[in-house]
Amino acid sequence: MGSVLFKLLTVAAGGALVASTTDARSLVDGIVAGGKVVITCNDLEIARTVVRAQREYDGVWPSDLGAVLHKQVGGRKDPDKDRWGTSLRLAGVPKAPHLLSCGPDGKCGTDDDLKVWLEQVPAGEKEASLSDALQTQLLDRLGVKLSDLH
Numbered sequence: 109m110g111s112v113l114f115k116l117l118t119v120a121a122g123g124a125l126v127a128s129t130t131d132a133r134s135l136v137d138g139i140v141a142g143g144k145v146v147i148t149c150n151d152l153e154i155a156r157t158v159v160r161a162q163r164e165y166d167g168v169w170p171s172d173l174g175a176v177l178h179k180q181v182g183g184r185k186d187p188d189k190d191r192w193g194t195s196l197r198l199a200g201v202p203k204a205p206h207l208l209s210c211g212p213d214g215k216c217g218t219d220d221d222l223k224v225w226l227e228q229v230p231a232g233e234k235e236a237s238l239s240d241a242l243q244t245q246l247l248d249r250l251g252v253k254l255s256d257l258h
Contacts, residue, residue: 144191
């Protein structure tokens with residue numbers, strides 16, 4: 109992953125140097141948007157730890173995710189919201205519990221949703237990861253295919 113990330117950043121830096129002002133601004137906007145995805149993935153990881161601990165303590169999944177996160181997570185004004193201002197959701201209880209961010213478009217059930225599983229990841233499902241999020245956002249913004257970097 110490190111090698112691919114270095115190549116991505118090299119391509120991004122090189123592209124920004126030779127691009128027009130509009131293109132450079134678009135590139136910066138893309139990197140900022142990618143940053144929100146990465147930070148939201150991190151927020152979901154923190155929320156997963158809190159929710160699992162709360163379940164262990166209470167014996168049941170929390171009924172009010174917002175209240176649990178506000179009580180247990182310090183340092184953020186709204187720990188129950190993703191970086192686009194949409195409330196995080198506890199879904200799939202009890203069979204396949206997971207935490208969900210509706211992603212940049214703010215609509216759940218679309219391709220940009222981010223989720224982390226609270227128990228085993230069900231077959232055929234994908235979990236949000238920091239490295240995947242960063243890599244995907246940068247590649248999409250740069251119009252580069254991962255196969256082009258190998």
